[in-house]
Amino acid sequence: MFSEETVERPVIYLRNLSKKYTVYDNPSHKLLEMLALHKRKMPRENWALRDIDLEVSQGTTLGILGENGSGKSTLLQIVAGILRQTSGHCHIRGNVAVLLELGSGFNPEFSGRENVFMSGAIMGFTRSDIESRMEDILNFAEIGDFIEQPVKNYSSGMFMRLAFSVAIHVDPDILLVDEVLAVGDLIFQHRLTIH
Numbered sequence: 001m002f003s004e005e006t007v008e009r010p011v012i013y014l015r016n017l018s019k020k021y022t023v024y025d026n027p028s029h030k031l032l033e034m035l036a037l038h039k040r041k042m043p044r045e046n047w048a049l050r051d052i053d054l055e056v057s058q059g060t061t062l063g064i065l066g067e068n069g070s071g072k073s074t075l076l077q078i079v080a081g082i083l084r085q086t087s088g089h090c091h092i093r094g095n096v097a098v099l100l101e102l103g104s105g106f107n108p109e110f111s112g113r114e115n116v117f118m119s120g121a122i123m124g125f126t127r128s129d130i131e132s133r134m135e136d137i138l139n140f141a142e143i144g145d146f147i148e149q150p151v152k153n154y155s156s157g158m159f160m161r162l163a164f165s166v167a168i169h170v171d172p173d174i175l176l177v178d179e180v181l182a183v184g185d186l187i188f189q190h191r192l193t194i195h
Contacts, residue, residue: 009093011174012079017088019049019074030055048074051088058094058173076100076176094173097123098109099163108152112143112162115151119166141165 011078019031023044056062064072073147077083078090080098098105105122106115116137120130130137138147141162151159 005195008057010055010095011058012054013089013091014052014054015089017049017052017078017090018047018086019071019078019083020086021046027062051147073100075177076178080099080176092174095123096174096176097167097170097172099167099175100176100178106151106159106163109150111149113152116162120170123170125170137165137169140169
């Protein structure tokens with residue numbers, strides 16, 4: 001897969017990556033097909049991705065552009081390990097922090113602080129690891145005393161700032177960000193470009 005001459009292996013390596021979804025016109029058709037009670041082929045194939053080749057080196061910033069429904073989020077979910085590809089290879093080197101959907105990974109009933117610790121634990125960090133980063137996380141997020149409130153009371157911008165702050169302060173090798181950043185205020189978006 002990687003040549004002997006390669007000094008630095010890519011952190012993301014995709015070869016012939018494809019993802020197919022099976023679409024049924026009616027949910028009962030899936031059951032009928034599984035039970036072999038229906039002779040004709042009922043599902044349709046929808047290829048979200050076909051034969052994608054990609055290598056991303058450490059330190060690279062990469063943007064993926066395309067129309068709605070072109071497979072951008074599917075690709076990010078495969079790289080994040082949330083989805084499995086139908087065929088092809090996906091090799092990731094390093095730890096991955098993910099911001100794919102506003103709200104994913106946070107419990108709305110928990111406070112911001114509790115969600116920071118929970119997110120850190122999910123990424124493999126100890127409580128003391130997160131405590132040592134907490135001041136930086138809070139300073140970057142700029143949500144003040146709201147850190148002690150349930151995140152269900154946050155504005156979408158506050159929610160996004162806290163989630164993003166956690167993701168960048170756990171020092172991931174790979175940070176995947178989907179359209180979640182479109183929610184933030186202009187001042188925060190500007191801070192992201194200079195961070």
